[in-house]
C-alpha cells in the first residue's frame with residue numbers, strides 16, 4: 019500500500035531524476051534512498067514508496083552506467099598518449115574504479131528514479 023500523492027504534488031521527470039541522483043526519494047524528495055554507503059532502502063520513510071520491488075530491479079541501469087564510464091575512461095587512455103603508457107593506464111584505471119565506486123550510490127538513485135517514473139507512467143496508462 020502506498021499513500022496517494024495529490025496529482026499536482028507529483029514531481030516532474032527532471033525533478034524526480036535530480037532527487038534520485040541526490041539520493042532522495044524521487045517521489046516525495048524527503049525520504050532517504052540509501053542506507054550506509056550503497057544499500058537501497060526498501061521503502062521511503064516519508065511517503066512509503068517501494069524503492070525496489072524485486073532484487074535486481076536496478077541492475078540494468080547500473081550495468082549501462084558502468085559501461086559508459088568504462089568506455090569514457092578507455093577513450094581517455096587512448097586519446098592522451100602519455101610518455102609512460104603503463105603508468106598512465108594504471109593511474110587512469112585506479113581513478114576510474116574510484117570514481118565508479120564513489121558515484122555508485124548516485125547511480126542507484128538514478129535507477130530508482132527511472133523505475134519510479136516508469137511505474138508512475140504505467141499506473142496512468144489505461
Ligand SMILES: [Zn+2]
Pocket residue numbers: 043044045046047048049062063064065066067
Ligand atoms: Zn518518498
